[in-house]
Amino acid sequence: ETGVTQTPRHLVMGMTNKKSLKCEQHLGHNAMYWYKQSAKKPLELMFVYSLEERVENNSVPSRFSPECPNSSHLFLHLHTLQPEDSALYLCASSLGPSNEQYFGPGTRLTVT
């Protein structure tokens, strides 16, 4: 048990839908992250939050919108996605930005 949970685990959505991914960490960490991993591809860092402030946004399209209401919760709001956005979306947390990260199980997203 990593202490990082993600819901839902699987999501199928149409291109016109709006959905949200949720991540919760129970580790008392101060930094949280969203990553995208397409099939057989390396991790792509999307967003970084440290102490609830966004510190990095790696040129992610605006159809992905993160929200970090407190240090334990992180959301990724999705709207008007494209089929190429189908991927595994992983949330991670760490004590600080330079510490080891612990990952949730991911949300496997399919955009139809």
Next chain:
Amino acid sequence: RKEVEQDPGPFNVPEGATVAFNCTYSNSASQSFFWYRQDCRKEPKLLMSVYSSGNEDGRFTAQLNRASQYISLLIRDSKLSDSATYLCVVNEGSARQLTFGSGTQLTVLP
């Protein structure tokens, strides 16, 4: 040049073999280093940190060479369950988040 570079493999080795992976990093100011493993369709999991003096955890040995800017992972007596992708991870400075390599795929064959 990529910040963290790994041989993608795949490495196919028989059970019981010893296998080693190297990873190079570009930033000489990098301060902390880790190895993660990722099973197919699962999340990455921390395997071990890498300390300056080298460290061992059972069949796994990690080493750091700051002069040549690489870290290594040695797996002895490979098991079928060691089949996974191994990710090299580097922190480039105290205020920077971790940078993940693309991973090296290992398959241990019966």
